[in-house]
Amino acid sequence: MSHVIAEPDQKAQIQLLNKQLTDIGQKQCSDAFTAIYNHFAGRVKSFLIGKGINDDTAEELMQEVMIAVWRRACTYDQSKAAASTWVFTIARNRRIDHLRGTPRVEIELEDSLLQLESDDIPAEQQVDILQDATRVHSAMATLPEDQHKVLHLSFFKGQSHGDIATRLGLPIGTVKSRIRLAMRSIRNTLHEQEEQV
Amino acid sequence: MNISHHLSDDTLQEYTAGALDPSLEVVIACHLTYCTSCRNRADMLDVTVGALLDTEQPTAVRTTALELIQKAQSLGEEQAQAEPPVSDVPRPLGRLLPAPLESLAWKRLAPGIKQYNLSNRHRKYGAFKLLHLAPGVVLSQHTHKDKELTLVLRGSYQDEIGRFKAGDVADLGDDVVHQPVVDTQEPCIALIATQSPVQFSGVMGKLMQPFVGF
Ligand SMILES: [Zn+2]
Numbered sequence: 001m002s003h004v005i006a007e008p009d010q011k012a013q014i015q016l017l018n019k020q021l022t023d024i025g026q027k028q029c030s031d032a033f034t035a036i037y038n039h040f041a042g043r044v045k046s047f048l049i050g051k052g053i054n055d056d057t058a059e060e061l062m063q064e065v066m067i068a069v070w071r072r073a074c075t076y077d078q079s080k081a082a083a084s085t086w087v088f089t090i091a092r093n094r095r096i097d098h099l100r101g102t103p104r105v106e107i108e109l110e111d112s113l114l115q116l117e118s119d120d121i122p123a124e125q126q127v128d129i130l131q132d133a134t135r136v137h138s139a140m141a142t143l144p145e146d147q148h149k150v151l152h153l154s155f156f157k158g159q160s161h162g163d164i165a166t167r168l169g170l171p172i173g174t175v176k177s178r179i180r181l182a183m184r185s186i187r188n189t190l191h192e193q194e195e196q197v
Numbered sequence: 198m199n200i201s202h203h204l205s206d207d208t209l210q211e212y213t214a215g216a217l218d219p220s221l222e223v224v225i226a227c228h229l230t231y232c233t234s235c236r237n238r239a240d241m242l243d244v245t246v247g248a249l250l251d252t253e254q255p256t257a258v259r260t261t262a263l264e265l266i267q268k269a270q271s272l273g274e275e276q277a278q279a280e281p282p283v284s285d286v287p288r289p290l291g292r293l294l295p296a297p298l299e300s301l302a303w304k305r306l307a308p309g310i311k312q313y314n315l316s317n318r319h320r321k322y323g324a325f326k327l328l329h330l331a332p333g334v335v336l337s338q339h340t341h342k343d344k345e346l347t348l349v350l351r352g353s354y355q356d357e358i359g360r361f362k363a364g365d366v367a368d369l370g371d372d373v374v375h376q377p378v379v380d381t382q383e384p385c386i387a388l389i390a391t392q393s394p395v396q397f398s399g400v401m402g403k404l405m406q407p408f409v410g411f
Pocket residue numbers: 200202203204228232234235236
């Protein structure tokens with residue numbers, strides 16, 4: 001289990017980013033924003049490039065995403081999401097909106113019909129965001145390269161399973177099964193954690 | 198809410214990737230409004246892609262953090278979204294409706310079957326509509342060609358797969374043959390969306406689609 005070694009570092013890194021993002025929201029801290037920007041801006045730009053988005057457009061969209069990070073950081077809650085998850089969802093929406101002219105349709109937190117998780121879940125069964133994110137990051141770091149690649153193309157680059165099959169010269173069934181295997185190992189690390197509790 | 202029929206892994210993964218039409222996203226977001234279990238699964242997928250973002254190689258950028266802060270300060274306040282006019286359905290659907298479900302301008306299709314078309318809003322995409330089925334209505338047996346999601350909003354129906362009540366979603370694979378029956382004294386109102394057909398393969402699919410497309 002090689003990822004166990006990396007885990008404390010992973011956890012510290014995730015924790016630091018979560019805290020910096022919180023500091024932007026609570027104190028309008030420009031040092032914290034600089035740190036968040038230095039970590040995410042180039043990665044967000046990598047996420048945006050491709051699928052009909054060139055470097056110039058990606059730069060422009062990245063700036064919009066990072067401005068949104070600065071302005072919406074006051075709504076960030078580190079007990080609900082890791083910084084990387086939160087930044088990704090903003091970047092994803094910007095890309096979808098750019099490509100098709102309407103934003104991604106999502107649940108609305110103010111919706112009176114929104115079913116909330118019942119309050120009587122015992123504390124030890126409640127989701128520990130930091131721990132889950134750490135587990136997922138570690139699992140990701142130990143995925144076989146071929147599985148990591150299909151996850152990247154599918155989730156990250158938004159390519160259809162058919163496009164990925166063509167690009168990698170694989171049968172579509174192989175693409176689907178690699179995604180399934182990768183998701184299963186990620187889920188398993190989360191379940192391991194639940195059983196240990 | 199007691200929900201027994203959920204979104205498939207494939208559907209949630211495509212939703213995460215942003216690979217679905219807005220009409221299907223509306224059905225998914227409505228189900229996620231009702232279903233904490235699918236919401237947790239969707240959240241975990243977002244965590245996964247967030248982890249992918251963290252391990253990505255950065256591309257060179259051409260501005261600094263401080264320049265962006267300055268830019269941000271020169272911008273006006275961000276506009277909050279207005280409340281939708283209709284609140285008896287989840288907001289992602291409420292934003293598309295001019296009136297509550299029972300007061301919509303339903304169009305009669307067949308005895309006991311009415312429809313309200315939503316696809317004008319999303320013309321580029323596949324079928325997108327509400328169906329209003331009277332108690333006892335039996336739809337003709339049929340199968341599906343394109344990806345299709347059905348979310349029950351009121352009442353219930355039963356088919357070969359099981360019983361679908363308010364909040365349940367039918368996320369059917371290609372080969373399912375089914376015959377839905379409205380099984381209580383209450384009308385069944387359902388929201389239906391299909392993915393826009395892939396070019397060249399849609400013609401036969403359309404011909405074979407039953408007239409209600411359910
Ligand atoms: Zn569900």
